[in-house]
Amino acid sequence: MDTRPDDPLIEAFLDAAWAERGLSANTLDAYRRDLRKLAAFLRQRSGGTAGLQAAGRDALLAFLAAQVQSGLSPRTVTRHLSGIRQFYRWLVRERRLDEDPSALIDSPRVGRGLPKALTEDQVERLLAAPDCDTPLGLRDRAMLELMYATGLRVSELVGLQQASMNLERGVVRVLGKGGKERLVPLGDEARSWMQRYLADSRPVLAGGAVPAEVFITARRAGMTRQSFWHRVKAHARTAGIGTSISPHGLRHSFATHLLNHGADLRVVQLLLGHSDLSTTQIYTHIAREGLKRLHQQHHPRG
Structure with missing residues (x-):
């Protein structure tokens, strides 16, 4: 499409953006492409009579909608809008335009990325990594086992208090987001490692002190x-x-592996402490992908 009528204005904006903000060549090229695409859309929409400076809010919204309809992701459309906003703010600052037509346009909602879950083999390798012959290594093994067994958030894990643990019953009382309390089962493996840590490692790390936190450092303080x-x-x-791995990698793996093995979504919701089932449902996408891969690898007609 012919984009030449607005090119001098676009290049003036890009020169200013480079001089004032030191934008990279890649960013400037992206802005140039996006603005040329917008200029071509506006001229086509108006029969060749309107350019960038004549655009109103409705025209910009129509352009963004056309990008979505063409198959671009919300993230890419948001990038388009970012450059467009910078351009129109510059026009207003330069007094080439009285009002910014992009000012009242909301960014498209960018969907949350799928959390990264480890495979079951990766989890086993991670759990086996700490040197359990040392107090710190045994502590780390107990923390990793507990996180994978319960799906605790990192903040919940490091914030666990001694009074929250009931190894006899095999449960832990967790204070989650919004002050909501839940009971989560440990499982035999995590309970065994917790017993070892509390008997053999924690007393050494505490050195006679009586910290309230379950997991402590060599300085006798709670973990951060x-x-x-x-x-x-x-x-x-x-x-x-x-x-x-990510900070919540074991929590994500806990949820995904439960679903892979047939757990009910609402049970997983309760264990994770999600108030909204839709938050838990994001894990079903990962679980389905894992099941599809297993089917392809092991089914005779996969």
């Missing part, structure tokens, strides 16, 4: 989210899965 994440990354590297 940052210190836990640092330890997880180190163990992930040892296990050879350094690029596959």
